[in-house]
Each structure stands twice: as structure tokens, then as C-alpha cells.
Amino acid sequence: MSRQITLELNDDVVERAEWLAKLTRQDVEEILVDVLSEALPPVNALEEVGPSVARLPDAKVLLLADLWMPSEQDERLSELLCGQREDTLDGAERSELEALMRVYQAGLLWKSAGIAEAVRRGLRKPLEG
Numbered sequence: 803m804s805r806q807i808t809l810e811l812n813d814d815v816v817e818r819a820e821w822l823a824k825l826t827r828q829d830v831e832e833i834l835v836d837v838l839s840e841a842l843p844p845v846n847a848l849e850e851v852g853p854s855v856a857r858l859p860d861a862k863v864l865l866l867a868d869l870w871m872p873s874e875q876d877e878r879l880s881e882l883l884c885g886q887r888e889d890t891l892d893g894a895e896r897s898e899l900e901a902l903m904r905v906y907q908a909g910l911l912w913k914s915a916g917i918a919e920a921v922r923r924g925l926r927k928p929l930e931g
């Protein structure tokens with residue numbers, strides 16, 4: 803099943819998608835669908851994290867809530883993202899960037915679950931937004 807939605811994207815994103823579409827001989831829409839599919843975690847991954855965190859003791863929940871990517875990985879991710887913006891990455895660096903982005907996204911998923919559980923247990927105040 804699929805649904806049609808409308809997005810407003812800035813010119814830079816559209817130009818990069820068009821460039822990649824031309825390079826791979828695909829439609830821009832296919833490129834954007836592929837990128838979004840890769841970037842977003844599957845729903846079942848989100849459903850599995852919550853119950854797992856709910857079973858942890860308070861101390862581990864708080865550790866998750868305070869989770870940060872190790873500084874070496876964070877610095878390398880920043881370097882690679884800069885290279886991506888400047889369009890200077892080679893194939894190996896693009897693969898490394900994708901892998902580090904998955905690590906970063908998984909960490910954010912666990913961190914957010916830790917924060918939510920810490921708030922639910924009264925260990926932390928709700929975030930102000």
C-alpha cells in the first residue's frame with residue numbers, strides 16, 4: 803500500500819535529488835522515496851524499543867536518556883557530513899557516512915525512549931517545547 807503526499811522541499815534538496823536521478827536514470831520521485839525509506843527506521847523497530855526500555859531499572863533508563871554518540875564517531879560524522887555538503891565524498895566515505903547515520907539514528911531512538919521512560923517514571927521532568 804502507498805499514499806500520495808505533498809512535500810515542500812528547498813531548492814538545494816531538489817537539485818541534489820535531480821542530480822542523483824539523472825545520474826542513476828531514475829525519476830526524482832523514486833530517488834526521494836528511496837532516501838526516505840532508508841532514513842526512517844521501520845515502525846516495528848520503534849515498537850520494540852519502548853517495551854525493552856520499560857523493563858530496565860531506573861539507572862539504565864537514565865543512562866539511555868543521557869546517551870551521546872562517542873566523540874570520535876561524532877567528529878567523523880561531522881567531517882563526512884561536511885564532505886557531503888561540499889560534494890567531495892568518494893564511494894567508501896559515502897558508505898561510512900550511511901553507516902554512521904544509522905548508528906546515530908539508532909542512538910537517537912534509544913535516547914528518546916530513555917527520556918520518555920524517565921519522564922513516565924518521574925525520574926525527569928518533561929522536556930519544554
